[in-house]
Amino acid sequence: MKRVITITVLFQLLVSIAAIAQLNQTWQGKKCAVVITYDDAINEHLDNAVPLLDSLGLKATFYVTAFSTSVQTRMNEWKKLAPSGHELGNHTLFHPCIGGKGREWVQPEYDLNNYSVQRMVDETKMTNLFLQSLDGKTKRTFAFTCGDMKIADSSFIGGMKNDFVAARAVRNEMRKINEIDLYNIDCYMVNNHTAEQMIDWVKKAVQTNSLLVILFHGVGGGNGLDVSIPAHQKLLNYIKQNEKDIWVAPMVEVAEHVKKWQEKN
């Protein structure tokens, strides 16, 4: 009887050790991963986000629209982000989206309804080449413009899986490592949220061992989808203060880790 109990206890101990070991591998020994992303390459990223990120030592992903006004006028500052450890992600050349009802701002020339898959692939590959000329890198991630993934009925990312480690969609969800679809990664889009609301997302990621991707557009202005400077600062400070539980890294780094994990498990 005593021996049976001893074996049972030993077995339970081994199961616990295996579970802890797997948890350690999941997010580099942390409880969750947080990827901070900024879309559309706007001046406020350079002016309001980068100095704070750098002062805290947090690395982010900037989804750059190559032909944006800010890249045209401040290219050298965008170029400096990569040596600082940030990722320059691909957010297309001209930011085309599906136009139509509710999207009256989409110009006909950049309406995905008027694009072919080939044109989208060409422009996106050209953007990769442009970004490579800035940072020298060949591994990169993509962010769907307006969350649009198709031209008519055809997905265009399928033909570019060799060009990208991952692609980010726009859907307010967070997932455990085994549930992540690398070419359709979920993210929480900030639209004038308070610091407390955003901190709740981080707390949920810690509790559920998930990947949380946060998407900013404006930071203290620059886009209607905005975050106030104090709320942005409070969130980033919270993430920094809880770094023992949170793995913070650019998307390309986290996506490569997820890919390896999924291949092994």
Ligand SMILES: [Zn+2]
């Ligand atoms: Zn965008």
